[in-house]
Amino acid sequence: MDQIKLTMKELKAFIILWSTQSISTLGSSMTNFALIILSYQRYESALVTAMLSVCTYVPYVIMSIFAGAISDRWNKKYIMLASDSFAAFCTVFVWILLRNDRLEIWHLYALNALNGLMNTIQQPAADVTTSLLIPEKHYQKASGMRSFSNSLVNIVTPMIASTLLALTNIQTVILLDLITFVIAFLALLFFIKIPEIQKEKTTQETVLQSAKNGLKYMKQNRGILDLILFLAAINFTASMYNAALPAMILSKETGGEVALGVINMVTGISMLVGSIMVSLSPTPMSRVKVILNTLLLSMSTENFFLAFGNTLPIWCVGAVLGWIGIPIMNANMDVLFRSYIPLPMQGRIYSARNTLQFFTIPIGYFLGGVLVDRVFEPFMAIQPAQGVFVMFFGTGKGSGAAFLFFVLGVLGVVTCLVFRKDKNIRQLEQ
Template sequence: MKQLHIFFHELHSFLILWITQALSTLGSSMTSFALIIWSYQQQGSALNTALLSVCSYVPYIMMSIFAGALSDRWDKKAIMLASDSFAAMCTIITLFLLQTGRLEIWHLYCLNALSGLMNTIQQPAADVTVSLLIPKKHYQKASGMRSFSNSLINILTPVIAAALLSLFQIQAVIIFDLVTFGIAFISLLFFVRIPQAIPRQEKREPVFRSAKTGLRYLKQNRGILDLILFLAAINFTASVYNAAFPAMLLSKENGGETVLGIVNSATGIALLLGSIAASVLPAPKSRVRVICNTLLFSMSTENFLLAFGNSVPVWCIGAILGWTCIPVMNANMDVLLRGHVPLPMQGRVFSTRNTLQFFTIPIGYFTGGILVDKVFEPLMASQPQNSLPSILFGTGKGSGAAFLFCLLAVVGIVTCLLFRKDPHIWKLEQ
């Protein structure tokens, strides 16, 4: 009991921030889920729907390398409050356009781009804030707790969003989003004190020089750089998957909105289990080995089951196998980075990491949308019903996306095996 009391005392501010920000993220995720369904119903195109994510990530990636310098210079709380407020304003505009019947897909592209731009500055500030609020001994537990909340969000998002959509309309989802934003904003403003990360005089370094410092640090630390590039390669495969996933489940004869919600909930349950494991497991002997093995297991299970399966239970099993290990991987990745990168450098290095690790995501979404709409769906539509591809991946709309999942499994396995041999990554163990 005494140890529990000490734990809560040491993490008091972090716990407030973690719970309220998680609630706000739930609201934002529900809005994104509802708008993806709205977009696919309006357009019927995997590419047009995937472009919603592309527009969010492109400004985030282009500006991230400079955002860390700003994050290191500016007050962390002010950055997070301003960024959250701007995102809420974009949500209010979306609600207004819906209410007046003027919402079009290009409006969402523009609003997502603006939100992504603000998230560029917010993300490194939030990452450094976590390091400032918790003792180093609690890094793995805190990472597991954050994974836990993200997992719970993945479970609750389709359930609550689908309930609100069926009982009311998409406007109810957006209003819920705005209410959760208000709770998080007030909590951060009045109840969370974030200490200064670095001395005031260091904040006067020019932005471009600070960004260059982050790049130079990674160049001099090849193990961290190669680990980031490993995740960038995985993110490309994962984002192609994300572009094809709703297109397949919404298009298949035995799919639909409810099925998409069920499989998403299975993904959330898997992440929840993995997060609990990440929180309670002792530190492994080799964090690099854990990262490599968990990603290899994930890539070699879910994609194959989505490709060859043709029922909700099989898709759910694939989601559980594919995502259970991801929080464990994230926790070990997080500990490696926070343990190796000096605290005064984390804003700059993490923002540079964001650019290098996530630049493949919009490329993957765009590629996935084109491959589904222009390559694999037309290819499967031209196949006779008794052909081998039709037997393996089914017929009708959605079978092309299933074919693509099979190829993604092979690409993911090869990627993991190649980076597993990288000697620079293994030197991080020393």
């Protein structure tokens, strides 16, 4: 009990920040889920809904490399408060447009782009704040807690959002989002004191010099760089998966909104279990092997279950196998980064990492939408009823997305096998 009390005391500020920000994330996730459903129902296009994520990530990726200097110089609390406030303003604007029946898809594209731009500064500030609020011995525990909350959000988001959409309307979802924002904002403003990093001469660098130093650090630490490039390749496959999933599930006769919500819920439960496992687990003998093995498990299972399965239970089994290892991978990767990168440079390094690791996401979302709408669905539409492709992937709308999942499964496995041989990544254990 004394050890538990000591741990709670050491993590008090982090727990307050983590819990309130998680509540706010839940509100934002419900709004995003509702808007994706609304967009697909209105336009019936995988590309239209995928462009929502593309518009979020493009400014984030382009500007991230320069945001580290701002994050390292400016007050972390003020950065997070300003970013959260701007996101809330965008949500209010969406609510006003909906109330007046004037919301168009280009409004959402523009607002997502602006939010992505603000996240460019907020994300490295939040990452560094976590390092400042907790002792190094609790890094794995904190990573597990963050994965736990993210998983819980994935579980309850579709349930709450779908229920509110069925019983009320999307404006109610947005109102709940704004309430959660107020809770997180007040907690950060009044109850969280973020320690300042001791100023160094590097704070006098220009933004371009800081970006250059972030890239230089990674070039000198090839294990970190190659690991980031590995994750960039995985993100490319994963973003095409995310673009194709709603198109397939919402289109198939055995799918629909409820099925999509159930799959998201099962995904969240799987990540929740993985988060609990990593939070309670001792330090592994090889964090690198854990990262490599969990990603191989994910890439070699779910995509194939989605490709060849045609019922909700099979899709759910794939979701369990595909996502249960992701929190374990994230926690071990997070500890590696926090342990290797000097604290005064973390903002710059994380920003450079975000650019390199996430630049493939908007490309993947866009390509996934195009491939579903323009390539795989038209291809499956002209296949003969007794053809081999119909035998494997079915017929009707959604069969093209299923074919794409097979391709993504092969691509994901090949990516994992190639990077398993990377000597620089394996040398991180030394």
